[in-house]
Amino acid sequence: MSVEVAAGHIHGLIGPNGSGKSTLANIIAGRLRPTSGSIFIKERRVDGFGPSDCARLGLRRSFQAAQLIKELTTRQNVLVGAYGLAANVGLRSVVWPLLASARRDMDRMSDRALCALRAVGAGGWTDRRIRDVPHGIEQLTQLASVCVASPDIIILDEPATGLTHREVEHLAWILRELKGRGLTMIVIEHQTRFLFPLCDPRHCLERRRGRADWDGRRSALRSGREEGVSRRMNGVVALRRDRSPSWPMRRRQNQIVAMAEGTNRLIRKIMARS
Amino acid sequence: MTVATITFAISGLLAGIAGVLIAPRTFANPYLGGTFNTFGFVSMMIGGTENPAFAMAGGVLLGVLAEGANTYINSQASDWFPFVILVLVLLVSPKGIFSLIAAALGQLPLLIKQFPLYLQRTRERVASIERPIAVGRADEASPLLANPLADRLTRYALIAAIVIAYLVATYLIAWADLQGQGLILVAAIYAILAIYLDATAGVLGLYSLGVGGFFAIGAYLTTILSTIYGMNLFLLIPIVVVTTGLLGVIGAALLRVSGLHFAITTFIFTLVITVLATDLQITNGMQGLLGPNFPDLRDSLASLGSPIVWCVMLTLLVVTFVVWSVRRSLLYPVLLAIRDAESFAEAAGVRPGPVKILIFALASAAIGFAGWLFCFLGVVSPSQFSWSVSLNVLIMILIGGINTTPGPIFGAAFVSMFPVLVHINPWLQQVLYGVLSISVVTIVPEGAVGVAKRAWARLQPTLSRGVRPPAALDAAPARETEGAVERDSLVRLFRRRARTPRLRRRLRRSSNVATSHSDMGQGRPF
Numbered sequence: 001m002s003v004e005v006a007a008g009h010i011h012g013l014i015g016p017n018g019s020g021k022s023t024l025a026n027i028i029a030g031r032l033r034p035t036s037g038s039i040f041i042k043e044r045r046v047d048g049f050g051p052s053d054c055a056r057l058g059l060r061r062s063f064q065a066a067q068l069i070k071e072l073t074t075r076q077n078v079l080v081g082a083y084g085l086a087a088n089v090g091l092r093s094v095v096w097p098l099l100a101s102a103r104r105d106m107d108r109m110s111d112r113a114l115c116a117l118r119a120v121g122a123g124g125w126t127d128r129r130i131r132d133v134p135h136g137i138e139q140l141t142q143l144a145s146v147c148v149a150s151p152d153i154i155i156l157d158e159p160a161t162g163l164t165h166r167e168v169e170h171l172a173w174i175l176r177e178l179k180g181r182g183l184t185m186i187v188i189e190h191q192t193r194f195l196f197p198l199c200d201p202r203h204c205l206e207r208r209r210g211r212a213d214w215d216g217r218r219s220a221l222r223s224g225r226e227e228g229v230s231r232r233m234n235g236v237v238a239l240r241r242d243r244s245p246s247w248p249m250r251r252r253q254n255q256i257v258a259m260a261e262g263t264n265r266l267i268r269k270i271m272a273r274s
Numbered sequence: 275m276t277v278a279t280i281t282f283a284i285s286g287l288l289a290g291i292a293g294v295l296i297a298p299r300t301f302a303n304p305y306l307g308g309t310f311n312t313f314g315f316v317s318m319m320i321g322g323t324e325n326p327a328f329a330m331a332g333g334v335l336l337g338v339l340a341e342g343a344n345t346y347i348n349s350q351a352s353d354w355f356p357f358v359i360l361v362l363v364l365l366v367s368p369k370g371i372f373s374l375i376a377a378a379l380g381q382l383p384l385l386i387k388q389f390p391l392y393l394q395r396t397r398e399r400v401a402s403i404e405r406p407i408a409v410g411r412a413d414e415a416s417p418l419l420a421n422p423l424a425d426r427l428t429r430y431a432l433i434a435a436i437v438i439a440y441l442v443a444t445y446l447i448a449w450a451d452l453q454g455q456g457l458i459l460v461a462a463i464y465a466i467l468a469i470y471l472d473a474t475a476g477v478l479g480l481y482s483l484g485v486g487g488f489f490a491i492g493a494y495l496t497t498i499l500s501t502i503y504g505m506n507l508f509l510l511i512p513i514v515v516v517t518t519g520l521l522g523v524i525g526a527a528l529l530r531v532s533g534l535h536f537a538i539t540t541f542i543f544t545l546v547i548t549v550l551a552t553d554l555q556i557t558n559g560m561q562g563l564l565g566p567n568f569p570d571l572r573d574s575l576a577s578l579g580s581p582i583v584w585c586v587m588l589t590l591l592v593v594t595f596v597v598w599s600v601r602r603s604l605l606y607p608v609l610l611a612i613r614d615a616e617s618f619a620e621a622a623g624v625r626p627g628p629v630k631i632l633i634f635a636l637a638s639a640a641i642g643f644a645g646w647l648f649c650f651l652g653v654v655s656p657s658q659f660s661w662s663v664s665l666n667v668l669i670m671i672l673i674g675g676i677n678t679t680p681g682p683i684f685g686a687a688f689v690s691m692f693p694v695l696v697h698i699n700p701w702l703q704q705v706l707y708g709v710l711s712i713s714v715v716t717i718v719p720e721g722a723v724g725v726a727k728r729a730w731a732r733l734q735p736t737l738s739r740g741v742r743p744p745a746a747l748d749a750a751p752a753r754e755t756e757g758a759v760e761r762d763s764l765v766r767l768f769r770r771r772a773r774t775p776r777l778r779r780r781l782r783r784s785s786n787v788a789t790s791h792s793d794m795g796q797g798r799p800f
Binding site (some may be wrong): 010029031050051052055056060061062063066067069070071072077078079080081082083084086089090091093094095096097098105106109112114115116118119120121123145147148149150174177178181 | 596602603608610614621622623629699760761
């Protein structure tokens with residue numbers, strides 16, 4: 001399995017349950033360690049990095065089941081995403097109300113969080129607790145907390161789950177707008193009606209020969225003949241569930257390389273050799 | 275539910291059988307439970323929870339080791355020995371030794387292959403977010419956030435009034451009779467403990483029962499070093515704080531565990547400290563030691579009254595202020611994210627491990643300092659630091675309201691003054707206290723402050739009802755101008771400080787692609 005992600009485009013990832021879509025996302029974002037192969041983000045090899053390191057490199061992700069703080073407002077949740085934009089928060093928090101700089105940062109960050117919520121269309125829900133908001137707003141809050149740090153690469157894990165038809169349309173609009181800002185996106189989704197029009201036909205996730213073995217037991221990217229990928233359409237990779245389990249350590253060497261050239265060419269690739 | 279009940283019943287049955295079996299070997303006393311809890315937990319931890327056979331093997335191993343320690347080291351070694359074993363086990367693997375071995379056998383080839391890569395990768399870290407992001411200037415803050423001057427002034431006035439009232443109250447206490455002073459000082463020291471337990475348990479989700487242990491270390495260290503070795507009391511402050519803080523770092527770093535394992539391990543830590551305080555020569559056993567006297571103030575300050583009162587009350591003020599300001603800072607949502615949604619925090623670039631260790635260590639250091647304060651109040655003896663103290667502090671924050679600033683203070687005042695306020699037969703008093711705390715914890719888990727907050731929110735009907743705002747997504751008709759706010763916000767969000775011309779061109783081209791989509795009728799937001 002090898003994937004090449006082009007900068008500034010939306011890439012889709014589909015497949016049945018258990019085919020390893022989320023596993024792939026977790027591996028790219030650093031939550032899982034690949035058993036073999038390698039991942040490059042912006043020309044930097046990142047396999048073995050933790051999720052927080054990947055986040056600092058400008059890769060943000062959302063989760064399939066919204067992971068948010070129930071007792072805080074949507075805006076405070078978005079502020080978590082803005083962690084790292086203000087310097088020395090930990091040290092200054094001890095005497096926070098006494099510092100003028102802290103108040104300034106608080107205003108800036110709250111403003112930014114508000115902007116992010118407005119940008120994703122949840123501007124009317126800023127002072128409501130996550131406990132009190134509907135599921136769609138939770139998803140939008142996740143998206144806002146991803147956008148608030150102005151990342152370069154976004155991985156969205158089933159962002160349209162539980163949204164009404166209208167909200168899905170709105171989400172598609174947001175993703176297109178984000179693409180207009182030069183963001184690279186990998187979207188995992190079941191709703192093909194939502195996904196296919198989004199993905200750019202020219203920059204599809206490209207596969208060369210090779211096979212994937214992410215994690216011996218859990219994964220699903222294991223593959224026999226077709227290397228775990230059932231087919232590739234315009235910009236969308238469809239993963240396939242493999243029925244015959246195989247021992248994780250196969251002899252064949254494979255490399256998953258996501259290369260991204262920094263500011264010059266802005267092209268990120270995940271390529272493989274077998 | 276049913277499954278849980280049956281499982282619990284079976285485990286109770288097994289424990290009962292074990293009790294019958296152990297009866298001929300030992301004599302029964304009410305304190306037996308603690309030791310056997312420790313033994314059970316440690317054998318489970320040695321073996322691992324994945325397989326009952328592993329846990330059994332762990333139990334046998336621990337029994338052999340403990341008997342060996344009893345024979346070869348010291349007849350009382352089995353009191354603290356399991357704890358040492360536990361720490362060693364957790365150092366190697368929180369999942370248990372046998373589980374680790376079983377897992378390692380399966381993964382051995384992989385581990386060997388990955389290890390050099392792992393070493394290499396963990397060495398290089400990403401220091402901070404790489405590209406500068408233009409964050410909007412403060413004067414651009416939206417009117418929603420603007421804080422009018424008058425509003426801010428009234429808030430400052432309110433805070434100043436509270437601080438002055440507090441200082442006046444301290445002055446009055448400093449001149450009060452000794453009995454009242456003692457009562458309030460003990461309550462204040464417990465409030466410090468409760469605030470710091472709340473900072474780890476309420477904010478970070480680390481339910482520590484090691485409060486008693488750290489408290490004991492602080493108090494005993496001060497008493498022994500000052501009365502026996504004659505060290506300066508104020509020099510002892512950094513020594514005590516650094517010692518307990520380091521122990522906290524080691525503890526939290528070793529444990530790497532969360533939830534129940536953390537609670538039980540810290541509980542055992544307290545047990546062991548109490549046992550050591552009882553057994554050792556230097557701590558004078560159950561009688562304890564007489565604490566040092568607090569040095570007197572200079573004559574010019576003598577009119578303030580008792581110096582220890584000022585010391586304790588000012589510490590409480592500072593501690594409350596620190597916790598309050600953390601709650602108002604940008605760090606607070608991040609800390610709650612570590613508690614509730616750790617992967618969300620990680621995805622935002624936070625490293626939860628170091629944050630947890632740091633906060634636990636700071637809390638331990640502060641509890642050690644509370645021990646320093648406590649030893650001036652009289653005798654320092656093991657019964658004051660037993661596991662029931664840790665549990666009482668937890669009950670304090672649950673009664674007062676977990677994860678609130680005034681909650682722990684209120685709970686500490688209530689719990690420590692309860693025996694004085696309720697003048698009845700001590701046995702009945704204990705029962706009443708137990709029933710009260712259990713019912714508060716089960717009926718109102720959010721505590722007194724939580725109840726007060728809810729009542730306050732009910733008085734203000736507009737705020738907390740789950741009413742949808744008027745401009746709901748579904749209700750709005752599709753208009754061309756609808757996306758203006760969103761687009762404007764996006765522009766503000768992704769504005770950057772510096773851009774190379776090439777990048778700018780590149781971006782313009784890709785946004786052209788987006789506009790061409792919108793020409794096809796897809797760009798409309800709703």
